[in-house]
Amino acid sequence: MKKTLLLAVVCVTLLSCTKNKANEPATAVPAIIYDTDLGSSTDDLFALEMLYRYHEEGQCRLLGVVVDREGEDCAGVADVMNTYFGHSDLPIGLVQEGIDTPKVWIDYRDLPGYATDDGSPMFDRTHLPPYPDGWQLYRRLLAAEPDHSVSIVSVGFVTSLAQLLESEGDEHSPLSGVELVRQKVKCLYMQGGSFGDTLGTCYNLVVGPDFAQTFFRLWPTDVDIVFSPGEVGDIIEYVPDTVIADIDWTDIHPVKQVYLRCNTHTGQMMWDPLVVINAVEGDGLFTLSGRGTVSLTPRAETMFTPSPAGNCRYQLPGDSAWVAAMLTKIRTVNKKH
Numbered sequence: 504m505k506k507t508l509l510l511a512v513v514c515v516t517l518l519s520c521t522k523n524k525a526n527e528p529a530t531a532v533p534a535i536i537y538d539t540d541l542g543s544s545t546d547d548l549f550a551l552e553m554l555y556r557y558h559e560e561g562q563c564r565l566l567g568v569v570v571d572r573e574g575e576d577c578a579g580v581a582d583v584m585n586t587y588f589g590h591s592d593l594p595i596g597l598v599q600e601g602i603d604t605p606k607v608w609i610d611y612r613d614l615p616g617y618a619t620d621d622g623s624p625m626f627d628r629t630h631l632p633p634y635p636d637g638w639q640l641y642r643r644l645l646a647a648e649p650d651h652s653v654s655i656v657s658v659g660f661v662t663s664l665a666q667l668l669e670s671e672g673d674e675h676s677p678l679s680g681v682e683l684v685r686q687k688v689k690c691l692y693m694q695g696g697s698f699g700d701t702l703g704t705c706y707n708l709v710v711g712p713d714f715a716q717t718f719f720r721l722w723p724t725d726v727d728i729v730f731s732p733g734e735v736g737d738i739i740e741y742v743p744d745t746v747i748a749d750i751d752w753t754d755i756h757p758v759k760q761v762y763l764r765c766n767t768h769t770g771q772m773m774w775d776p777l778v779v780i781n782a783v784e785g786d787g788l789f790t791l792s793g794r795g796t797v798s799l800t801p802r803a804e805t806m807f808t809p810s811p812a813g814n815c816r817y818q819l820p821g822d823s824a825w826v827a828a829m830l831t832k833i834r835t836v837n838k839k840h
Contacts, residue, residue, distance in 0.1 A: 532562065533654040533689070535782060536644055538569040538637075539775070540605075540659030540707075542577035542612040545767060548584065548758050549741070550658055550775035552836040555588045557783045566644045566653070567594040569637040571660045573601045578634045579615035583626045583757055591629035596640030601662035602711040608769055611761040626757060637663030638670055638680070645687040646676040653687050654782045658694040658775035660711050661718040668721035685723040692782040694774050696730040696797065696805040698817050705733055709803040719799040729781060729791070730805075730817040736774030739826050741833055743767045752839040776833045777818065788828075790819040 537554055539547045551568070558565040568581045578597040585593045617625040635643075641663060645653060657664060670680035678686060697703030708715040722728070743762050750759040761767070781789055795813040798806045807817065821829070 540572035546775040576612040596637040597634040638666035665714040665717040702804040739773040749837040
């Protein structure tokens with residue numbers, strides 16, 4: 504476990520507190536808001552596909568998609584995906600003042616403009632700009648749900664989450680962002696953090712350190728967080744040739760077209776789907792740490808301190824059989840059904 508840093512190091516700490524289980528709703532079907540940095544890594548696409556399937560099978564209720572990477576083209580990717588897979592009614596929010604030009608690993612931001620050989624649009628659209636700001640969509644969706652019923656799946660930056668926490672009451676709820684999260688959110692499932700033997704950073708946090716500090720400072724200490732650190736997904740690879748082969752039943756498919764048109768041989772691992780699987784199917788498929796608190800150093804390093812009353816846990820890497828089972832789950836959504 505991590506050693507306590509010297510007092511000279513200033514940390515922003517998530518304090519300990521347990522969730523009041525008596526206040527949780529009886530339903531076992533989680534309501535989910537998906538928060539993603541679409542337009543770069545493709546594991547975000549697979550995670551979204553999995554949420555569609557879980558929603559259709561009645562294992563969750565997908566409430567909406569928050570895109571935390573700036574650019575209407577990134578929100579357009581969400582719109583293409585929602586429309587293609589039959590979920591055009593899902594609202595989309597887009598961060599307006601987020602991280603300036605973060606690195607793009609696999610550039611599929613022009614997916615909404617893909618055309619067929621005759622020049623016609625390959626994919627239909629439902630929602631065109633302007634989009635509501637991500638934190639505003641959060642407020643609208645959370646305010647409409649029962650108390651302690653919403654699970655947030657965060658697989659990108661924490662820009663919109665930080666802005667939500669800083670928000671004040673509005674037409675959707677008189678509560679501040681912190682109080683709205685405390686009242687409505689059951690758990691945050693987050694791709695991020697690094698919890699090895701030495702302090703480490705994760706891209707989703709270090710790329711926007713001010714947003715990360717705000718998030719860790721304001722997140723309510725009585726709302727659980729389950730982290731999926733990078734080292735857990737590092738061992739699960741869905742290679743491009745297999746992706747294309749799994750979608751052999753059609754060429755008009757947004758994910759397949761991304762893999763046909765873009766350089767996807769970038770060491771793309773399956774980090775984000777693990778967050779979705781945990782949020783929907785529960786903890787039984789994972790080995791999790793004990794409870795504790797997580798704090799963030801000024802360099803955006805995550806520190807875990809064990810505490811039975813803590814609100815934080817994190818996934819641990821699995822063995823080869825677990826890796827195979829997770830990859831099978833991910834591949835299933837691309838096969839014809």
